[in-house]
Amino acid sequence: MPMPGVYQKIAEGQQVQRRIGTVENPKKFKGQDFDSIRETCYSRRQLFEDETFPAHVNSIGQKVLPKDQLLSVQWERPKEIQRDARLLVDGASIFDIVQGQIGDCWVLSAVGALTLHQKFLDNVIPKDQEFNYKYAGVFHFRFWQFGEWVDVVIDDRLPMLNGKYLSVQPRSGNEFWPGLLEKAYAKLHGSYQNLHWGYISEALVDFSGGVQVEFDLMRPPQDLRDIVIAAAKTGSLLGCITPGNKRSGNPELKNGLVQGHAYTVTDATKVEYKNGTEDLIRIWNPWGKGEWNGRWSDNSPQWDQVRADIRHKLNVQKNDGEFWISCQDFLQNFSFVSICNHTPAYFDFENPKRAWQELTYFDRWVKGSTAAGCSTSEDLWRNPQFVISVSDSEGMNRGYNVTVALMQSLENQNKYNQEWMGIGFAFCKVASKGVKSLSQQNYSPNQAVDVINTEIQISREITRSFRAPPGTYVVIPFTQSKGLESEFLLRIFLKTKEIDKFQDTTLVPREGNQTYPSDSRLRYQDTKPKPRDEKQIFNPNEIRARNQSNSSLPREENQYQYASDAGLSEFSSSLSMNSQIPKAVLKKYQNDGYEKVFIRYCNKSSELYAEQLQKLLNEVLIKDQTFNASRGDFTLDACRGILMLMDLNANGRLNLQEFERLWKRLSMCKDIFRSIDLNQTGFVDASGLRKAAQLTGLPISNAVINVMVLRYANSLEKLNFADFVCCIIRLETVTKVFKNLSKDGRGVYLSGEEWMQIIMSS
CATH class of the missing domain: 2.60.120.380 (Jelly Rolls)
Incomplete structure (x- = not known):
């Protein structure tokens, strides 16, 4: 029986044909047309009420507020709040925004970046609407979604709780574009609740239709300096995040920064300072207040040594959420920075572009x-x-x-x-x-x-x-x-x-805060961030x-x-297996009392068999009180495997020299396990294995991680310390074996006999 035609077309991978919505002719979200809705309501002298996103608790979400507060929410129109309500007053400014009770700093930091660049702002906020022109309680905003510009229509009823804005509030009492824009984005996502915690990288793309890249500031690329300079020159949107996660919330730290919080990067410059120069970054907090209080903050003494005219232009001392910070402090106190533009022009370091x-x-x-x-x-x-x-x-x-x-x-x-x-x-x-x-x-x-x-x-x-x-x-x-x-x-x-x-690269003028030339130079290559407390590192399993x-x-x-x-x-060669634990890693684990341990457990011939090795490991390592290794003992089979991997003489036992090599690796495994298992659970998971491999300098990949978890982990895909030791020592050994047997670093040819010996001994 022949395959039905529809299935045959799918099987042949027929490309989806679709029409892409443009800024000029966007796709109508939920089929709502702004012009027709406004004309109809205006002619009938009615104010629009959006049935697709009603003034109801479901539009807010059940988990944003306690139930009693949720039932107390009132929906009010801007003209009920301010008689002289306006959508925009002297254009949109970053200082129009003050975050409300919704935890959508990731949205507002992207909106803040949007206000700095007219080319992006005009695409999102159509100019054909105002409270003094055919007002019918209806507004619309555009967002980029999966290759299409989408026009989202809303009514202008905003959620209020005890007379205060539940959502973003305008700094100016009669300017309402921030709250209405936020409502349209909430409608696009299904509710205000769905804006509570999110990803600034996604918001930047939704507001621009651009291509964005995110950099981990714990591991910044060598040319991050050139990238940021190019981003500033090309008018890109920039945002950044401090370390934190959903569980920890957003506490304000002693240095004035907010944990687990998204910020907008508004400028970058270099100033003459003392006998050299200092690279600075300007950042804005969507809370509209709360600023960094360290070096180069508003009242820091560093400004006293800057030329007066430059200080006057840059050091605007207002508690408006915007502050300067040195590049070095930026790298040490922020986790990620995102850059977005219509094209990846921020990767073009040439002039002209x-x-x-x-x-x-x-x-x-x-x-x-x-x-x-x-x-x-x-x-x-x-x-x-x-x-x-x-x-x-x-x-x-x-x-x-x-x-x-x-x-x-x-x-x-x-x-x-x-x-x-x-x-x-x-x-x-x-x-x-x-x-x-x-x-x-x-x-x-x-x-x-x-x-x-x-x-x-x-x-x-x-x-x-x-x-x-x-x-x-x-x-x-x-x-x-x-x-x-x-x-x-x-x-x-x-x-x-x-x-x-x-x-x-047109910048939107900002009242009271002049924009300093954005082509000034940043120097990232000389700044080396200090190690951060592991507990404070941005938790990728939570936010990211x-x-x-x-x-x-x-x-x-x-x-x-x-x-x-x-x-x-x-592009270079393929993944190389020519790696092993660097000597520098193992060097610090020399002469740590291994001789006394060996003498205590070896036989009369000064050698260790698997049985003696098992007793040694379980009595010395497993009972070590400095970390939790008590989740499982070393089995005899595991000890046989370790012995075979460390047995240089292929005689089934370890002498003192061979045990010294093993002891270094055991000490290294203990330190790494302790550093990964910060909560003393006694286990590490797949991500812990990857981190361990990175710390030892060994190559690793998803497939290898998967095999290691299948081979050594329990039913919950976790490894205790004994399993971890067997896994890491075997990883190093097989890597070294590959290096020794491979002639070109890409593959190995083995005879049947050689293959059998390696497999049966492993």
Whole structure:
């Protein structure tokens, strides 16, 4: 029986055809047309009441407030609050915004960035509305959603509690654009409650339709300085976050910063200070108050040594939430910084700037056809493929010339219980030999010259940038598992040789706070942040859980090189296994009483067999009171495995020299386990294994993590200390074995006899 036509089209991966909403002709959210609603209500002398987002507790959400307060919420129109209500008074300013009771600092920090750049502001707030023109209680705002501009219509009833704004409040009593914009964004997300905690990276994209990249300030890229300078020059939106999580809330710290809070980066400059210069960043708090009180804050003594005219321009001493901070303090006190613009011009370090070409593809993963997952190399290459040609663009060595952004369908968040589906993509350089033309629809793994893989990310969108030499490339989007269906949007930005003639960096004038030239220089490479308390580090499993790799998903590794945390990559050789625990790591664990321990447990021949080793480990390490190692003893089989890995003479026992090597590794494992298991649970999970591998300098990947968890963890996917030791020592050993047996660092050839000996002894 032949396959039905509909199924056959799906199986052939028919590309989704769709119309993209533009700023001029946006898609009507929930089918509501602003002009027709206003005309109808105005002609009938009625005020619009939005049935799709009613003045009801459901529009607020059941978890934002206690039930008694929720029932006390009143909905009032701006003209009921202020007789002379206005949408805008002298334009939109960052100082119009004061955050209310809703925990949506991530939204308001993005809105704050929006007010600094007219090109973004005009797209979001249409100019065809005001309280003094055909007022009918209806307003509208535009947001970018999955490749389309969407027009969201609202009525102007705002939630009030005991006479105070529940949502964002205007600093000026009669200016209401902040509250109405926030309401439209809440409607887009389903309720105000859904704005309570979120991701500034997503808000920046929603307000601009741009491409954004987020940098972990614990591991900043070497060229972050150049990126920030380029971002300032090109009028990008910038936001940043302090360490924290949902559980800890938003307490104000002694230094004036708020924990787990989103801020707007409003400017950057360099000032002459003492006998040199100081790089400064200006930041704004969406609370509208509460500022950094350290170096370069409003009343700090550092300003006394700055030239008077510069001090007058920069040091505006108001408790308005905006403050200056040195770059060094910024790196030490903030976790992430996000940069967003229409194109990734912030990766162009040249002058003049080059134009970027954008390629946009709407497609889908189809079960039984293109939803092939990524378990094996063959599966990965059965996913949709997109071919691009990178020319010899000028200045490639001075910046990134390709940026790829993959976004999954926004419907997936509700489909997967407020979480996102795991997605990723491979960026593959393919050989031109044997290729008929760029119209070839599908490439195979054997045509790949080099591959960079993003790994799986539980995130709405993944963005990576590359320094790609000229050639033909294939972008392969994939899902975490085979058979997962979804639409996706793929955007590819290519740097060209053409000069960008339409660059617009117009800043919105800000009353009482002049904008200092944004082309001033930042110097990040000389600033080294001090180590932070592990407990205060921004918890990715709380706020940034959507951007974390899923360590339980296997994938073949041999040909993949993974991108860095910052999302920046360069093509080189494939993932190298020529690594082992650095000598510097092990050096500090020398001569720590190992001889006395060895003598106490060895036999008369001064050797340790597996039985003696088991007794030693359980009596010395497991009973160590400095950390929790009591969740499980070393079994005899585990000790046999450790002994075989440390037995240099292949005689089934350890002498003092061999035990010294083992003792160093045991001490190292103890310190690492203690540093990861801060709560003294006695266990580490997959993320702890990854951190341990990073601390030891060993290569690791999702597939290897997955195998380690399957092999050593319990049913809850957690490892006790004994399992952890076996796992780390084996990881180092197999890495070293590969290095010794491989001739080219890419693979190993073994005879059947050699294979059997290695496997049976491991």
